[in-house]
Each structure stands twice: as C-alpha cells, then as structure tokens.
Amino acid sequence: MSSEHVDGREAPPLTETIAPGTATDPDVKSEDAATVSIDGVEVEVPEGSTVIEAIEAVETAGNVPALCYYDRDSSQAEKIGPRSECRTCMVETEEHGMVPSCSFPAEDGLSVSTDAEAATEARDVNLDLVLSDHNLRCTTCGKNGRCELQDASIDNDVEEPRYGVFDDREAYEPLDDSSDFIQIDRNKCILCNRCVEACNDVQVEGVLRMEGSGQDTRIGFQNGAETMEDSTCVSCGHCVTVCPTGSLVEQDIADAATIPLPGFSQKNSIGKSLESSGKETKGPMTRMKSDEPKDLTSEARTEENPGDWL
Numbered sequence: 001m002s003s004e005h006v007d008g009r010e011a012p013p014l015t016e017t018i019a020p021g022t023a024t025d026p027d028v029k030s031e032d033a034a035t036v037s038i039d040g041v042e043v044e045v046p047e048g049s050t051v052i053e054a055i056e057a058v059e060t061a062g063n064v065p066a067l068c069y070y071d072r073d074s075s076q077a078e079k080i081g082p083r084s085e086c087r088t089c090m091v092e093t094e095e096h097g098m099v100p101s102c103s104f105p106a107e108d109g110l111s112v113s114t115d116a117e118a119a120t121e122a123r124d125v126n127l128d129l130v131l132s133d134h135n136l137r138c139t140t141c142g143k144n145g146r147c148e149l150q151d152a153s154i155d156n157d158v159e160e161p162r163y164g165v166f167d168d169r170e171a172y173e174p175l176d177d178s179s180d181f182i183q184i185d186r187n188k189c190i191l192c193n194r195c196v197e198a199c200n201d202v203q204v205e206g207v208l209r210m211e212g213s214g215q216d217t218r219i220g221f222q223n224g225a226e227t228m229e230d231s232t233c234v235s236c237g238h239c240v241t242v243c244p245t246g247s248l249v250e251q252d253i254a255d256a257a258t259i260p261l262p263g264f265s266q267k268n269s270i271g272k273s274l275e276s277s278g279k280e281t282k283g284p285m286t287r288m289k290s291d292e293p294k295d296l297t298s299e300a301r302t303e304e305n306p307g308d309w310l
C-alpha cells in the first residue's frame with residue numbers, strides 16, 4: 001500500500017514495507033470440528049475451517065468482503081492462500097479481539113461479531129486503502145461486472161474512497177498487452193498473490209512471482225522478463241481465473257464488458273502499453289490442471305494428451 005499524499009484528501013496511513021512472498025502460506029485452520037457463534041447464531045464447522053467459512057455458513061449482520069481470500073469451493077483452492085494481505089475481512093471476536101476472518105482458525109467456542117463498530121470501520125478503512133492503490137476505471141475494465149473488488153465496493157456502499165484512487169498519482173505502469181492470451185494491468189493489482197500461487201502451486205509452471213517491496217511491490221516473472229510475451233507463460237489462464245480484479249484479463253474478452261464510450265478503451269485509458277514484438281508465435285494454450293481428464297494416468301496423459309488445448 002502506498003502512503004503518498006493526495007491533494008485535498010486525507011493521506012493513507014503508512015503500512016509496513018513487507019513484500020508478499022510466493023510460497024503457499026502455512027495452514028492456519030482449526031484442528032477439530034468446532035461450534036462457533038457468528039453474530040449470536042451458533043454454527044458447526046468441520047475440522048480445518050477458518051472463521052470466514054463459519055461466517056459464510058450463516059446470514060450475517062455485517063457485510064464481510066474478503067478480497068485476498070480465494071473461495072474454497074474448488075479442490076485446488078487449498079493451495080491458494082489465505083494471504084491475509086488486504087485485511088478487508090476483519091471481524092471482532094470476544095476471545096482474541098479483531099482478527100482477519102479469512103485466516104483465523106474457527107476455534108470451538110469462538111464468539112464472532114461481524115457488525116461490531118470497530119470491525120465495520122476496520123473493513124471500510126482497509127477497503128478504501130485497497131482502492132487508494134487501484135485504477136478505478138470500471139467502465140473500460142475487462143472485469144466490469146465480474147470483479148470481486150467492484151462487488152465489495154458496491155456491497156459496502158463505497159461512493160468515494162476516502163484516500164482517493166490510484167489515478168490521482170500519475171504513476172501508471174504500462175498495460176502489458178504483449179501476450180496473445182492474457183493482458184496485465186498492474187494498476188489494478190491488489191497484490192493478493194492468488195495468481196502467483198495458482199501458477200506455482202497449482203499449475204506448477206513457476207512463471208509468476210511477487211517482486212519489489214513496499215510501494216514498488218508488483219507481480220513479475222521468475223525469468224526476469226518485463227513482458228508476458230518474454231516470460232515462460234504457457235497461457236493456461238489459471239492466473240486469470242483466480243484474479244479478483246481486472247489486473248489479469250483474457251485477451252479475447254478484454255473489452256467484452258466495457259461500456260462503449262467512443263474513443264475510450266482499456267488501453268488508451270492507461271495511456272501506455274507494451275505491445276507484442278511479433279518476433280515469436282507461442283504455441284496453443286496449455287490445459288489448466290483442473291481441465292485435465294480425471295481418468296487418465298499421468299503416463300497416458302503424456303502419450304495421448306500432450307497437454308494442449310487444440
């Protein structure tokens with residue numbers, strides 16, 4: 001998160017300059033099945049649950065976004081986070097005070113309040129902090145209408161983020177439009193690390209990494225490339241499917257959900273973009289691990305299905 005002053009607005013508070021790593025976070029789940037009280041409603045959750053899973057099991061009074069948390073519905077989600085990076089999921093507990101619900105174990109007997117004033121305020125401040133580092137141009141964004149950050153902002157009645165948005169800083173990174181399959185707009189990245197873990201821990205391709213520190217933290221490539229085209233990306237698209245914002249978008253539908261404003265597009269709204277050099281045509285897209293046939297052994301996969309889409 002940045003702390004630059006924005007004219008006419010309150011400056012965001014300083015945060016630590018700790019760069020998120022790339023490894024999967026350690027398990028922080030409950031060791032046993034547990035009964036937890038959420039806003040006074042008791043719910044039983046299985047072993048291995050976190051507080052957010054208990055919250056999701058009941059109707060809660062407070063709206064609890066969880067922007068860097070990847071939904072556990074998919075079998076591979078176990079390998080993605082929780083990163084505990086954005087703190088938009090804070091709730092109050094009687095036993096431990098304020099905790100991030102995405103990564104706090106659902107301990108037996110825990111009493112959670114989602115609508116305690118301090119918790120609501122913490123979530124609001126943290127959501128505004130995320131937005132302060134974000135290019136909030138939904139109308140020209142490829143994730144318009146299917147964006148978790150947009151949903152959280154709408155659900156929490158954000159009208160004007162108190163710390164402004166990234167636009168105010170005139171410090172855009174160029175849009176990386178060099179790949180045929182995936183477009184990267186780092187000005188929309190919330191550093192949740194989901195893409196890095198999907199790439200490294202689920203796909204095991206080892207293409208992406210977090211690089212830099214503090215305000216300069218960004219997603220980058222393990223081979224040191226500056227563009228997607230020059231990276232070792234195999235175009236499986238798994239990173240795109242887990243990205244909660246318009247930072248990673250499928251090229252084919254990059255403009256599908258944008259509002260047609262003559263002369264405005266995702267690309268020229270940023271102003272600068274990195275284009276393909278045209279020097280090399282990459283092969284067809286590689287399957288995502290989740291799309292691989294389940295009844296094939298890895299041997300059979302190697303012989304009969306080299307892993308290409310087409």
Ligand code: SF4
Pocket residue numbers: 134135136137138139141142143144145147148149150188244245246247
């Ligand atoms: S990623 Fe795109 S759709 Fe989502 S909040 Fe940002 S600009 Fe809006």
Ligand code: SF4
Pocket residue numbers: 188189190191192193194195196219239242243244245247248
């Ligand atoms: S590109 Fe998307 S998935 Fe990756 S860190 Fe940024 S917001 Fe998260």
Ligand code: FES
Pocket residue numbers: 065066067068069083084085086087088089090100101102103
């Ligand atoms: S969702 Fe819990 S810290 Fe981001």
